[in-house]
Amino acid sequence: MYWKNYTSLPKQFRNERVFDGCGISGYMNIDGKRENGKKIIDMITILNDRENGLGAGFAAYGIYPEHHDCYALHFLFDDEPSKSNVLDYLMDVGFIVQSEAIPTKIPPNVDNPPITWRTFFHPQEKKNLSEDEQVLQIVMNINENFEGAFVMSSGKNMGVFKGNGWSHEIAEFYKIQEYKANMWLAHSRFPTNTPGWWGGAHPFNLLNTCVVHNGEITSYGTNKRYLESFGYKCTLHTDTEVIAYLFDLLCRKHEMPIEISSIALAPPLFKEIERFEKNYKIALKNIRATYRSAMLNGPFSIVVGLANPIPTMIGLTDRKKLRPLVIGVSEDDNTIYMSSEEASFRRLMLDPNINFALKEVWHPKSGTAIVATMGRGLSRNGLEKPLEKIELTIEGDN
Amino acid sequence: MSISHSIAPYYKVMIERDSCKKCKRCTTHCSYGALSYNGERIIADNSKCVACQRCVIMCPAGAIHIIKNESFLPPHGNYTRRIRNAIWAQSGNGGVLLSAAGNDREIRSIFDDLLLDACQVTNPSIDPLRETIETKIFFGRKPSKIDFKRDTMNPNKICLKTEFMPNFEVDMPIMVGHMSLGSISYNAAMAIYQACKELNILAGSGEGGLHPDFYEFGSNIITEVASGRFGVDINYLHNAAGIEIKIGQGAKPGHGGHLPGEKVNSLISQTRMIPKGSDALSPYPHHDVYSIEDLAQLIAALKEATRYKVPIGVKIAAVHNSAPIAVGIVRGGADFLTLDGFRGGTGAAPRIIRDHAGIPIELAIAAVDERLRKENLRDEITLVAGGSIRYSADLIKAIALGADVAMCSMPVLIAMGCRVCQQCFRGLCSWGIATQQEYLVKRLDVDVARNRIINLFHSWNEELKEVLGAMGIDSVESLRSNRDRLRYIGPNPKIAEILGVKHAGE
Numbered sequence: 001m002y003w004k005n006y007t008s009l010p011k012q013f014r015n016e017r018v019f020d021g022c023g024i025s026g027y028m029n030i031d032g033k034r035e036n037g038k039k040i041i042d043m044i045t046i047l048n049d050r051e052n053g054l055g056a057g058f059a060a061y062g063i064y065p066e067h068h069d070c071y072a073l074h075f076l077f078d079d080e081p082s083k084s085n086v087l088d089y090l091m092d093v094g095f096i097v098q099s100e101a102i103p104t105k106i107p108p109n110v111d112n113p114p115i116t117w118r119t120f121f122h123p124q125e126k127k128n129l130s131e132d133e134q135v136l137q138i139v140m141n142i143n144e145n146f147e148g149a150f151v152m153s154s155g156k157n158m159g160v161f162k163g164n165g166w167s168h169e170i171a172e173f174y175k176i177q178e179y180k181a182n183m184w185l186a187h188s189r190f191p192t193n194t195p196g197w198w199g200g201a202h203p204f205n206l207l208n209t210c211v212v213h214n215g216e217i218t219s220y221g222t223n224k225r226y227l228e229s230f231g232y233k234c235t236l237h238t239d240t241e242v243i244a245y246l247f248d249l250l251c252r253k254h255e256m257p258i259e260i261s262s263i264a265l266a267p268p269l270f271k272e273i274e275r276f277e278k279n280y281k282i283a284l285k286n287i288r289a290t291y292r293s294a295m296l297n298g299p300f301s302i303v304v305g306l307a308n309p310i311p312t313m314i315g316l317t318d319r320k321k322l323r324p325l326v327i328g329v330s331e332d333d334n335t336i337y338m339s340s341e342e343a344s345f346r347r348l349m350l351d352p353n354i355n356f357a358l359k360e361v362w363h364p365k366s367g368t369a370i371v372a373t374m375g376r377g378l379s380r381n382g383l384e385k386p387l388e389k390i391e392l393t394i395e396g397d398n
Numbered sequence: 399m400s401i402s403h404s405i406a407p408y409y410k411v412m413i414e415r416d417s418c419k420k421c422k423r424c425t426t427h428c429s430y431g432a433l434s435y436n437g438e439r440i441i442a443d444n445s446k447c448v449a450c451q452r453c454v455i456m457c458p459a460g461a462i463h464i465i466k467n468e469s470f471l472p473p474h475g476n477y478t479r480r481i482r483n484a485i486w487a488q489s490g491n492g493g494v495l496l497s498a499a500g501n502d503r504e505i506r507s508i509f510d511d512l513l514l515d516a517c518q519v520t521n522p523s524i525d526p527l528r529e530t531i532e533t534k535i536f537f538g539r540k541p542s543k544i545d546f547k548r549d550t551m552n553p554n555k556i557c558l559k560t561e562f563m564p565n566f567e568v569d570m571p572i573m574v575g576h577m578s579l580g581s582i583s584y585n586a587a588m589a590i591y592q593a594c595k596e597l598n599i600l601a602g603s604g605e606g607g608l609h610p611d612f613y614e615f616g617s618n619i620i621t622e623v624a625s626g627r628f629g630v631d632i633n634y635l636h637n638a639a640g641i642e643i644k645i646g647q648g649a650k651p652g653h654g655g656h657l658p659g660e661k662v663n664s665l666i667s668q669t670r671m672i673p674k675g676s677d678a679l680s681p682y683p684h685h686d687v688y689s690i691e692d693l694a695q696l697i698a699a700l701k702e703a704t705r706y707k708v709p710i711g712v713k714i715a716a717v718h719n720s721a722p723i724a725v726g727i728v729r730g731g732a733d734f735l736t737l738d739g740f741r742g743g744t745g746a747a748p749r750i751i752r753d754h755a756g757i758p759i760e761l762a763i764a765a766v767d768e769r770l771r772k773e774n775l776r777d778e779i780t781l782v783a784g785g786s787i788r789y790s791a792d793l794i795k796a797i798a799l800g801a802d803v804a805m806c807s808m809p810v811l812i813a814m815g816c817r818v819c820q821q822c823f824r825g826l827c828s829w830g831i832a833t834q835q836e837y838l839v840k841r842l843d844v845d846v847a848r849n850r851i852i853n854l855f856h857s858w859n860e861e862l863k864e865v866l867g868a869m870g871i872d873s874v875e876s877l878r879s880n881r882d883r884l885r886y887i888g889p890n891p892k893i894a895e896i897l898g899v900k901h902a903g904e
């Protein structure tokens with residue numbers, strides 16, 4: 001592990017974006033049953049060809065049931081003064097319900113580890129600003145303006161744990177095995193050109209949205225400038241950040257159904273759209289025209305966790321499927337697995353301590369979302385056409 | 399004029415006496431009267447030659463060469479030949495010097511100082527011959543968001559609630575700029591409209607009205623409402639894919655149109671609805687638009703008149719304050735905004751304005767795109783940028799800086815045969831493009847010209863796809879405003895800052 005660069009990129013690299021190749025994994029229990037981190041650790045650490053020890057992380061949903069109505073802010077701090085600055089600021093803008101260190105296991109002879117901290121927080125009530133919007137602004141402000149501080153995650157009843165090291169090291173450092181979550185995401189990295197920094201590891205988070213990403217977004221500049229119009233600040237030097245913000249914008253701010261927002265991000269080709277029936281054609285064309293700056297270009301596969309209004313796990317690849325993604329569903333239909341490679345599933349099969357069997361394993365089609373929703377199950381399997389199974393009506397049109 | 403003040407000719411016509419067959423073809427082809435036959439041989443009046451190359455191409459013996467006549471002027475780095483000539487001309491005629499085509503001063507092109515990015519290793523490039531790369535765009539206003547509502551009883555039922563405004567789908571992010579019938583010939587206009595229909599792209603009508611013969615191309619034409627209101631009637635408004643209110647033009651910001659009376663024959667008089675032979679001078683401002691609220695009213699009136707069926711836009715010349723003006727125009731209801739840079743072309747403009755007023759289109763795109771984003775208006779409108787888009791590299795860079803569509807005119811003329819002699823305002827174009835004289839117009843073969851325009855834009859679009867593929871982008875919307883894929887190598891870092899582009903190597 002690298003015991004430096006916790007809350008920002010080293011100065012000489014701040015002008016650059018970090019490019020990486022990665023392993024991604026995730027799973028969700030549809031019935032909401034919480035499981036410890038053992039399985040997700042196995043799933044991600046087996047993909048060690050896809051990492052080089054320069055960053056890994058985990059996102060866990062459902063881990064703080066006792067504080068489920070508070071924003072769980074996960075921090076990395078360089079030092080005590082940075083921490084007290086942020087905590088003072090938080091007290092100015094809201095209420096801290098509980099504040100404590102995130103338990104870690106620091107290897108012997110490391111003398112300057114980051115301060116890992118979590119704060120359960122409520123913003124002040126404001127008339128014309130939703131709580132989410134306030135927390136978003138607070139997070140953006142801290143990440144942009146507070147030296148020595150970095151917000152890893154800011155959702156409710158969930159948290160991100162990440163750092164600069166191999167995935168097995170990060171798992172051990174944060175004691176991932178001890179958390180119990182109903183949805184897990186994990187990531188391991190192979191960055192190409194910088195030493196990396198802790199905050200720059202995945203998952204990327206904003207409020208309840210977490211993204212783990214393998215690939216490179218060639219439309220970054222377009223997406224970034226689009227998001228800036230809506231007040232997002234892209235300061236983390238990575239393209240994954242824009243994916244997290246786009247999900248936040250479309251799913252939360254624009255209240256777009258996930259079947260639609262995944263189309264906005266990876267839309268069908270125009271020549272395919274021409275083959276659709278009237279209503280569908282109108283919708284698809286206008287989604288492309290209106291959200292032309294939200295479209296993600298370049299190779300990617302992503303697994304995204306959302307928690308609002310209900311926990312949802314989404315898998316998506318680019319339109320040409322230049323990055324891998326494989327899906328598995330457990331025999332009892334209760335658990336949906338996603339990973340860069342099937343090796344993640346096979347690793348679990350080999351484990352004599354868990355009862356693991358998959359009913360089906362398949363590869364989703366390019367640019368086609370897989371959506372698993374808690375309580376409901378798999379609503380899109382990644383093999384359908386855009387808007388298949390959706391009855392689409394147009395208001396005022398009979 | 400006394401002989402001591404005459405200006406030495408710019409060009410010299412050289413005729414190889416040995417090869418000349420004395421067919422006299424050159425004398426009929428020269429529309430400027432520079433060549434004649436004196437019974438024994440061809441003689442040239444160099445002072446009349448404009449180097450349009452017509453005789454050179456038409457001579458069956460290849461006997462004519464036009465060379466630059468620069469041997470005699472004493473050199474002076476400050477009082478250049480150009481400046482001395484302007485002084486001689488003005489002290490002779492006492493008038494405002496007219497000129498055509500675009501600003502010809504050798505001002506460094508910012509486009510040429512920008513470099514494009516390409517993929518290596520970490521992301522694969524895309525081969526446009528094997529994979530789909532999309533270049534379609536939507537011309538018109540978009541909502542800022544689309545509202546969908548999921549049925550509370552049945553989650554598989556979704557209702558689309560947003561009403562959409564008219565958009566015109568074009569197959570390439572390219573548009574032919576506004577050149578009126580009058581400034582260009584019937585044949586040239588016909589070739590342009592036919593080509594645009596075939597390519598499914600848009601062309602501007604210019605401010606000269608629309609000849610009834612062109613109504614059939616209306617679905618590919620943006621008609622223009624300019625300060626002179628020439629040719630504006632209900633047919634004109636209804637036979638269009640969109641309407642543009644022309645406030646200004648890059649070649650002459652703050653000026654109206656100039657169509658010299660020599661070009662107003664019966665065809666033009668009919669289309670423009672003005673008497674034959676009269677100068678068509680549109681006023682400098684619109685006399686019903688003295689402020690932004692007046693403009694909003696005009697936009698609203700045109701929307702009413704067209705029953706909200708087509709996008710209504712506004713064209714402004716790129717000037718110092720373009721950014722706030724653009725915001726006002728978009729808030730005023732414009733569905734698209736056209737920016738025309740200081741190098742933009744014209745059929746006729748005062749040289750002082752053409753050469754000295756306005757700002758480069760690259761900076762205008764960057765400033766307007768940025769400001770519209772600050773106001774969260776950018777994605778709602780279509781931003782068209784023109785004013786010297788010379789080849790596909792300019793088009794690609796204009797889009798990467800923030801334009802939706804690149805608009806160009808000169809390359810279209812050049813494709814049809816124009817040699818950029820910059821004499822369009824005289825109405826004597828020997829290539830049949832910028833003229834109304836029947837015998838000259840006939841020289842332009844519509845079919846050939848149309849095909850050459852189609853070929854040109856087809857090749858530009860293929861080059862666009864090549865660049866997108868190399869950048870690992872499979873649709874042009876992901877290039878728009880993607881300044882991250884540009885780098886600057888010019889001498890002035892301030893320009894890079896305004897463009898929001900990093901320096902090469904960064």
Ligand code: SF4
Nearest residue numbers: 418419421422424457
């Ligand atoms: S066209 Fe050529 S060959 Fe014929 S008269 Fe002119 S110069 Fe001589």
Ligand code: SF4
Nearest residue numbers: 816817819820822827
């Ligand atoms: S259109 Fe004709 S007159 Fe105008 S520059 Fe081109 S060749 Fe010369």
